[in-house]
Amino acid sequence: MKILRGFFRHKDKMGQEQKSEKIEKVQEKEGLAVRKGELGEYKIDIQLDQLPKEYLHLSDLMLKNEKSKTGYSQIDHIILTPYCIFVIETKNYQGTIYGGKNTGYWLVNGKFKMLNPLKQNFGHIQALSKYVDNKDYPLFVNMVSFTKRCTVKVEPELRKISSQELIVYDVELTEFINRKVAVTKLQNKQPLLDTNEMETIFSAIQAANITDIKSRDAHIGAIKEVIEKKPASHSRCVVCNSVVSEKVKKYCESQKIIFNGKIYCFEHQKEI
Numbered sequence: 001m002k003i004l005r006g007f008f009r010h011k012d013k014m015g016q017e018q019k020s021e022k023i024e025k026v027q028e029k030e031g032l033a034v035r036k037g038e039l040g041e042y043k044i045d046i047q048l049d050q051l052p053k054e055y056l057h058l059s060d061l062m063l064k065n066e067k068s069k070t071g072y073s074q075i076d077h078i079i080l081t082p083y084c085i086f087v088i089e090t091k092n093y094q095g096t097i098y099g100g101k102n103t104g105y106w107l108v109n110g111k112f113k114m115l116n117p118l119k120q121n122f123g124h125i126q127a128l129s130k131y132v133d134n135k136d137y138p139l140f141v142n143m144v145s146f147t148k149r150c151t152v153k154v155e156p157e158l159r160k161i162s163s164q165e166l167i168v169y170d171v172e173l174t175e176f177i178n179r180k181v182a183v184t185k186l187q188n189k190q191p192l193l194d195t196n197e198m199e200t201i202f203s204a205i206q207a208a209n210i211t212d213i214k215s216r217d218a219h220i221g222a223i224k225e226v227i228e229k230k231p232a233s234h235s236r237c238v239v240c241n242s243v244v245s246e247k248v249k250k251y252c253e254s255q256k257i258i259f260n261g262k263i264y265c266f267e268h269q270k271e272i
Contacts, residue, residue: 041090043147043170043171044076044077044088044090044145044170044173047170047171047173047174048077048079048173048174050174051079051174051177051178054082054195055079055080055081056079056080056198056199056202057077057078057079057080058075058077058078058080058202058205058206058209059076059077059078060074060075060076061073061074061075061078061205061209062074062075062209062210062211062215062216062219063075063127063128063205063208063209063210064127064208064210065123065124065126065127067123067126067127068123068127069222070219070222071219071222072210072215072219073123073124073127073128074124074216074219075087075089075124075127075128076088076089076090077090078128078205079177080193080198080201080202081177081181081193081198082181082191082192082193082194082195082198083181083184083185083188083191083192083193084139084140084141084180084181084184084192085128085132085139085140085141085193085201086140086141086143086177086180087121087124087125087128087140087141087142087143088121088143088144088145088173089117089120089121089124089143089144089145090144090145090170091114091117091144091145091146091147092147092149093108093114093146093147093149093150094147094149094150095108095109095150095151096108096109096110096150096151096152096153097114097146097150097151097152097153097154098110098153099116099117099152099153099154100116100154100155101118101154101155101157101158101165103116104116104119117144118142118144118158118165118167121142121143121144122142125140125142128140128205131201131204131205131208132201133197138164139192139193140164141164141165141166141180142164142165142166143165143166143168143176143177144166144167144168145168145169145170145173146167146168146169146170147169147170148169148170148171152167152169154167161176161179161180161183162183166180235248235249235263236263237263237264237265237268238262238263238264239264239265239268239271240265240267240268242265244263244264244265244266248263248265248266249263252264252269258272259272
């Protein structure tokens with residue numbers, strides 16, 4: 001009995017040690033992700049600090065947005081200038097990003113899906129438009145910034161300064177903002193926003209910003225639920241018409257020679 005008790009105590013101890021190792025690894029990965037995110041934001045801040053002092057800058061905003069699934073929009077950066085309002089979404093991905101202006105999703109390394117950040121950011125612009133008397137969207141510049149740890153493959157139009165939708169890298173953020181303002185200035189004899197209008201918009205957005213930690217945490221949780229929620233499979237077995245899981249569907253599709261491109265439930269697969 002003593003030997004058995006000793007064995008189970010040893011087994012429990014090993015299980016606890018393995019559990020602790022797993023927790024430490026998860027915490028290490030989470031810590032690394034946080035540090036990378038902080039480094040990315042730090043590089044963005046360095047870029048934005050180089051802009052002219054008369055430009056007004058707001059960051060890390062959460063505003064009510066009735067059109068959003070979560071009821072809110074979380075905006076990384078807004079730059080108010082006399083000729084444009086830049087709404088900037090920052091992304092901290094690594095690898096190769098494949099995307100299109102009008103596609104619903106973009107691909108990371110050809111495997112993982114991410115929401116089209118331009119469409120995501122346009123939702124932010126819609127939420128901001130109520131704080132601007134001139135609701136003409138061309139006043140806004142939809143800008144998405146990626147780190148240089150990735151390569152973004154998109155339509156050439158999204159890299160042209162004439163576009164109201166721009167994909168940039170964090171190290172060239174200041175350059176693109178200054179160039180966009182310069183081009184817009186040539187197209188307009190007078191500023192689109194005077195100093196008073198800029199300050200009014202700035203104050204209105206700042207006042208509407210939700211800083212309550214519980215509300216922000218709830219918003220982040222709601223986003224995770226939307227991302228993690230997978231649509232139910234509507235694929236059915238061609239024999240019995242029963243609904244099959246996504247896993248079964250993919251298996252049948254991968255075995256084209258056996259199933260001839262048709263979907264079978266697990267029971268009827270045995271009969272093929």
